[in-house]
């Protein structure tokens with residue numbers, strides 16, 4: 001007991017003193033415009049924490065991005081998804097800077113990348129140049145900002161990582177000049193009963209709690225009656241000056257009668273733990289409402305390392321007849337804080353709203369492997385697929401589709417879902433695939449492996465699955481030219497590609513039989529060829545583009561164009 005007591009006092013102190021101090025004046029800013037943010041580090045995103053700072057680029061593309069310090073280009077990654085066109089610079093002081101969603105690279109790097117793309121005959125590419133290949137000096141123009149990959153609008157996604165561990169660090173520690181004098185906003189408060197016998201205001205289910213602003217600027221919640229172990233969660237955002245974007249807050253602290261129970265912030269995290277965001281938020285609420293409540297207690301299976309303080313895992317044991325004052329503080333990086341005070345009165349009462357748990361014959365212990373079958377499907381869950389033990393639910397809907405438990409439960413690793421397809425004639429199987437159906441019944445392709453009489457997929461999704469058939473080949477439509485047209489003054493060739501069901505898997509384009517680079521932009525379904533890439537001999541040219549969907553249906557588009565030799 002005594003030792004534990006000492007540890008509680010000493011541990012946070014060790015954690016705090018072991019903390020690194022980051023150089024504030026070593027790097028310059030990656031852009032030469034005032035820094036306004038459309039995303040903060042650690043911000044809660046879909047299945048991950050945001051690993052960088054999103055810097056607004058005045059609603060346009062093509063702004064110069066600068067090397068923040070001397071170093072060398074250590075990695076280049078291009079994909080139609082994710083970071084889009086991304087560049088990594090390793091600096092001699094132990095940090096690597098990352099610039100993503102770029103429109104294009106600076107001339108020297110762009111030439112280096114295109115050469116590799118033509119050699120590998122691929123738009124998507126990942127390169128790890130040697131230190132002497134692409135050295136950079138601070139303030140070199142290394143790229144132009146864009147909107148490539150999974151980006152919702154033009155901006156620069158900017159990261160700083162520890163080179164050795166690859167852990168992203170909050171870039172604001174390195175002296176980025178972002179004006180922020182505004183406190184975070186707390187939008188909602190929820191109270192969570194955390195055992196069968198506990199309640200909040202006689203409810204065994206989580207309930208929203210009202211609060212209002214006091215004259216001193218703090219927030220005061222309505223008094224709660226409760227008993228047993230309970231917890232709290234808040235929905236909050238933070239705004240910086242000069243922009244209206246609702247970004248993520250930096251830190252959350254909760255105290256009970258003056259004792260800090262829980263504290264976490266976003267200094268750094270590891271990519272390996274990023275998916276565990278689904279244990280930090282109320283995941284079921286997120287699936288239902290698309291809104292993220294950050295829990296101030298630590299749920300089973302939550303192994304996040306963002307907590308500096310976790311007394312009783314943030315769970316408050318409310319005793320009969322006792323009064324409690326709970327204070328939740330949400331802060332931004334600059335230390336602007338919003339304070340919410342919650343008075344709680346310990347009162348044992350009959351629970352009117354009982355938590356409903358569907359009991360099934362399949363009690364799943366997550367620390368073991370589990371396998372279940374129903375009708376035509378089999379599911380195999382490796383150990384620790386789920387964060388907690390649960391009554392697993394597997395249902396045959398009778399129409400060929402199956403309910404694999406329900407989507408409101410987070411999954412932390414891939415499981416295997418298999419369909420027996422022996423009823424399907426072998427000649428027809430090629431066009432069938434496993435599809436996940438969303439809440440409106442819209443199918444999406446799951447990477448389907450076919451072996452013998454079994455289709456299987458590895459997925460982290462739960463919910464409705466079925467087999468779908470895609471018998472329609474992709475479409476290819478020219479955007480800015482016609483067959484047999486003169487294109488002497490054109491800079492680009494552009495086509496639109498689409499597929500009705502399983503989605504685009506691959507494409508290939510040639511001019512006069514030679515592979516050409518077409519950049520794929522899924523946001524507007526276009527493939528674009530840049531006439532700067534190649535010197536074309538003669539004036540008559542044959543363009544051929546073929547596009548293949550995920551079940552192997554393919555379309556080939558052919559056109560001839562003319563171009564005067566320059």
Ligand SMILES: [Zn+2]
Nearest residue numbers: 039052054157
């Ligand atoms: Zn970003």
